[in-house]
Amino acid sequence: MSAPPLAAARRRELQRLAIQMRRLVIESVHHAGAGHLGGPLSAAEMLTALYFEVMHIDPAKPRDPGRDRFILSKGHCSIGLYSILALRGYLPVEELKTFDAIDSRLQGHPDMNVLPGLDMSTGSLGQGLSPGIGMALAAKLRGHSYHTWVMIGDGDSQEGQIWEAAFIAQRYGLDNLTVLLDWNGLQQYGFATDAGYGSLARQPAQENPVAKWQAFGWATIEIDGHDLQQVLDACHQAKTTKGRPAIIIARTVKGKGISYMENDFNWHSKPVTDEDLRVAREELAAQEAAL
Numbered sequence: 001m002s003a004p005p006l007a008a009a010r011r012r013e014l015q016r017l018a019i020q021m022r023r024l025v026i027e028s029v030h031h032a033g034a035g036h037l038g039g040p041l042s043a044a045e046m047l048t049a050l051y052f053e054v055m056h057i058d059p060a061k062p063r064d065p066g067r068d069r070f071i072l073s074k075g076h077c078s079i080g081l082y083s084i085l086a087l088r089g090y091l092p093v094e095e096l097k098t099f100d101a102i103d104s105r106l107q108g109h110p111d112m113n114v115l116p117g118l119d120m121s122t123g124s125l126g127q128g129l130s131p132g133i134g135m136a137l138a139a140k141l142r143g144h145s146y147h148t149w150v151m152i153g154d155g156d157s158q159e160g161q162i163w164e165a166a167f168i169a170q171r172y173g174l175d176n177l178t179v180l181l182d183w184n185g186l187q188q189y190g191f192a193t194d195a196g197y198g199s200l201a202r203q204p205a206q207e208n209p210v211a212k213w214q215a216f217g218w219a220t221i222e223i224d225g226h227d228l229q230q231v232l233d234a235c236h237q238a239k240t241t242k243g244r245p246a247i248i249i250a251r252t253v254k255g256k257g258i259s260y261m262e263n264d265f266n267w268h269s270k271p272v273t274d275e276d277l278r279v280a281r282e283e284l285a286a287q288e289a290a291l
């Protein structure tokens, strides 16, 4: 089942927000002198859709018991989440300049104890889905109608804990839980496909996730994770799936939006030079002008 089609003006507005988010990510990492880039950039449309269109949330009431929950299991992409939270009004955009500084609320990995609006602290890969299951199960047991959304990475889901969680979520029929897999095909490093490594060659971050999640009893929805309408349709379909949890398997490009970062694992995490920033701003401005 599809979501109502976006009006053209609204689609442009959301696309502009995704571009703004990308700009904030790069500016913040440039300012901090360190940080992750590729993963936040591949998640831009999904985070924009969730925070501006899909989730039932109110930035003025970040602890409202009825709010939808969001967990960024790939917690190293925190600056993407902080940027979208800032655009949505949870924190001042100016505060992004404190990213990764000592005593900042915006640590390299999300800390729910210091920043209202975060539903879980994450950063050690593989651990975000388990608390999501707790939240979804609690909603069922207490008769709450909120929905729980968890974003995982393909490298993140190489961790065994994800699969223990996947198994238990279908066991409890958690149809109030949706996972978004940012399937960008890369984790921290690239692949040595042959180069003499033989059986020790690094494998792609996650192969054939559709069959794997189906085997674990989940409803699967495959999309282009950079197409906002597809993201919205998938969220709608996931939310209306009954009797089992759903996963949105979103094909994405790591580093999406900045030509020299796309599909290059070197930009997983890297300082941004003044020249890098200049080129990135220019490219994003051109994308914005073309909307």
Ligand SMILES: Cc1ncc(C[n+]2csc(CCOP(=O)(O)OP(=O)(O)O)c2C)c(N)n1
Pocket: 038, 039, 040, 042, 074, 076, 077, 123, 124, 125, 126, 152, 153, 154, 155, 156, 157, 182, 184, 186, 187, 188, 205, 254, 268
């Ligand atoms: C348990 C654990 N092992 C290793 C790391 C270091 N690490 C940080 S990000 C990352 C790769 C994550 O890849 P993926 O989930 O695909 O993220 P994305 O491509 O979206 O950035 C690794 C290995 C970690 N944070 N936690």
Ligand SMILES: [Mg+2]
Pocket: 153, 154, 155, 182, 183, 184, 185, 186, 187, 205, 254
């Ligand atoms: Mg990845």
